[in-house]
Amino acid sequence: xxxxxxxxxxxxxxxxxxxxxxxxxxxxxxxxxxxxxxxxxxxxxxxxxxxxxxxxxxxxxxxxxxxxxxxxxxxxxxxxxxxxxxxxxxxxxxxxxxxxxxxxxxxxxxxxxxxxxxxxxxxxxxxxxxxxxxxxxxxxxxxxxxxxxxxxxxxxxxxxxxxxxxxxxxxxxxxxxxxxxxxxxxxxxxxxxxxxxxxxxxxxxxxxxxxxxxxxxxxxxxxxxxxxxxxxxxxxxxxxxxxxxxxxxxxxxxxxxxxxxxxxxxxxxxxxxxxxxxxxxxxxxxxxxxxxxxxxxxxxxxxxxxxxxxxxxxxxxxxxxxxxxxxxxxxxxxxxxxxxxxxxxxxxxxxxxxxxxxxxxxxxxxxxxxxxxxxxxxxxxxxxxxxxxxxxxxxxxxxxxxxxxxxxxxxxxxxxxxxxxxxxxxxxxxxxxxxxxxxxxxxxxxxxxxxxxxxxxxxxxxxxxxxxxxxxxxxxxxxxxxxxxxxxxxxxxxxxxxxxxxxxxxxxxxxxxxxxxxxxxxxxxx
Numbered sequence: 261x262x263x264x265x266x267x268x269x270x271x272x273x274x275x276x277x278x279x280x281x282x283x284x285x286x287x288x289x290x291x292x293x294x295x296x297x298x299x300x301x302x303x304x305x306x307x308x309x310x311x312x313x314x315x316x317x318x319x320x321x322x323x324x325x326x327x328x329x330x331x332x333x334x335x336x337x338x339x340x341x342x343x344x345x346x347x348x349x350x351x352x353x354x355x356x357x358x359x360x361x362x363x364x365x366x367x368x369x370x371x372x373x374x375x376x377x378x379x380x381x382x383x384x385x386x387x388x389x390x391x392x393x394x395x396x397x398x399x400x401x402x403x404x405x406x407x408x409x410x411x412x413x414x415x416x417x418x419x420x421x422x423x424x425x426x427x428x429x430x431x432x433x434x435x436x437x438x439x440x441x442x443x444x445x446x447x448x449x450x451x452x453x454x455x456x457x458x459x460x461x462x463x464x465x466x467x468x469x470x471x472x473x474x475x476x477x478x479x480x481x482x483x484x485x486x487x488x489x490x491x492x493x494x495x496x497x498x499x500x501x502x503x504x505x506x507x508x509x510x511x512x513x514x515x516x517x518x519x520x521x522x523x524x525x526x527x528x529x530x531x532x533x534x535x536x537x538x539x540x541x542x543x544x545x546x547x548x549x550x551x552x553x554x555x556x557x558x559x560x561x562x563x564x565x566x567x568x569x570x571x572x573x574x575x576x577x578x579x580x581x582x583x584x585x586x587x588x589x590x591x592x593x594x595x596x597x598x599x600x601x602x603x604x605x606x607x608x609x610x611x612x613x614x615x616x617x618x619x620x621x622x623x624x625x626x627x628x629x630x631x632x633x634x635x636x637x638x639x640x641x642x643x644x645x646x647x648x649x650x651x652x653x654x655x656x657x658x659x660x661x662x663x664x665x666x667x668x669x670x671x672x673x674x675x676x677x678x679x680x681x682x683x684x685x686x687x688x689x690x691x692x693x694x695x696x697x698x699x700x701x702x703x704x705x706x707x708x709x710x711x712x713x714x715x716x717x718x719x720x721x722x723x724x725x726x727x728x729x730x731x732x733x734x735x736x737x738x739x740x741x742x743x744x745x746x747x748x749x750x751x752x753x754x755x756x757x758x759x760x761x762x763x764x765x766x767x768x769x770x771x772x773x774x775x776x777x778x779x780x781x782x783x784x785x786x
Contacts (some may be wrong), residue, residue, distance in 0.1 A: 261327065261398050262330050263303060263306070264306050264307075264332050264333045267291060267307070267308070267310060268336065269317050270339065284466065284559055287366055289459055293392050295444035295446065297396050299444070301630060302736060307446045309447055312451070325358060333387070334362070334611055336368050347383075350362055351380070357734045369387070370654070373386035386418040387417060392430065392434065392440065392462070393416065394414065394415065394417055394431055397417075398414055433464070435486065438488055440553050458500060458509050460511060461488075461512045462516065463483075466515045467515070468584075468586070469586070470584055471583050473655060474652060474655045475514050478484070478654065485519055493530055501541060507541045509541060509542070511543065515546065516545035516558075524553065527560060531556075531565075535563050541564045543565060543566070545567075546568075546571065546609075547569075547570065549571070553598075561603070568606040569609065573585055573610060573611055575624055576620075576624035578621055579614065581606075596634075608644070610644050613650045615651075616683075617687075617747060619685070638702055643699070648692060648696070651678060651681060653677045680775075686753045687750070690757065694761050699735065702731060735769070738769065
């Protein structure tokens, strides 16, 4: 085996409920694209998807230690305090006698490559940004020359030149995405067996400039959106539909629509191709509120659109401006209303708290959610009411707040890839802490079979369904009265107040739903 591409284990972490922010959907097909490109160039490659196979780190190490390969490329996901396990796995492979070149790729290593190469001698290189062409060049060089030490100019590759020096030569993003072969679907049957969505990547980058997002910095060009042609996308969907009877798709794009009129026209063209091909499919995507307009949405719905994730982020004008959304609250409202007119209840990207949140901004967010009728189930409501911005290295917000990362000792968490912060306004910080505790407690009360998409299992008893309604109303009422308390008390942010209110309100939530069997159906209280 010449090359192995590893999707390492991703153990569940109940402390990180918002893990979606750490593993952008746009990265999920990188490994498949790399595989197809290598095979197109007659390079032998195997995907080892330990995450999909539910392998432990020990099982993964054991499997790889028995294999013979020249290059190991690892799609590396940041796992907070469990990230060290990934590096332990690779270090253990070295100890087991693996001499292959080890390369990391993905969002996390792209922004943390200096720290990674400076701390972990088991890593030989890091692919920075878009990985396909860089890994192809790396594989060619290794397989033809056996060593890359004589050449430091592989574009897109970061290398350790010395113990204290890392060299990196940027690679421009792929201009014509139609030239990439369709991503390999090695484990398509297992994905179907597990009920995992079939993803399609229709574009890369975004025309937005949101301060909380590292999508464009990852690709190396600000506001650089590149889209596959509608025909190329349709051909891939048609192949999966015909060869594997797949009828449900989700676009992994950070923004399905391209910029302006051209973006809408491309989306309409894809819809027309699906309709003319008589494909009986359903699909979903993610987009900004300003992308939602009637003509394109009507055609997409006819073609099978059923699911839209809408990046609202806020119902507060000041927050939208601070995030550089270039959107208004009214535009957010109109997008929701239009989607509902076409039978789509969207899911939402929403940030209730950020480093500069004010009580006025939180109040505006809450009134927006209430007015738009978004808080309909306890799972959705709990996530919306406590969701806090995460600051990852590479985002403009991180660069604004955090100095050059430093690290001392052996604790990997101190790499500062994600930056903990205290909300500047002390009352908002205290309020956020209480609400996070209450919402976490509410989530722990939900039945294990609860599904956010379907709202509730049909097997629930009437009492349980009533309990879910009561829990949802209770969450909203507690948020409202706690917000009022902090609005009316300027000096109510001590740890004593936080602890007392958290305990009292948690008990209130528990008491509220106890008669309706949720406590017996759910997990133990946090």
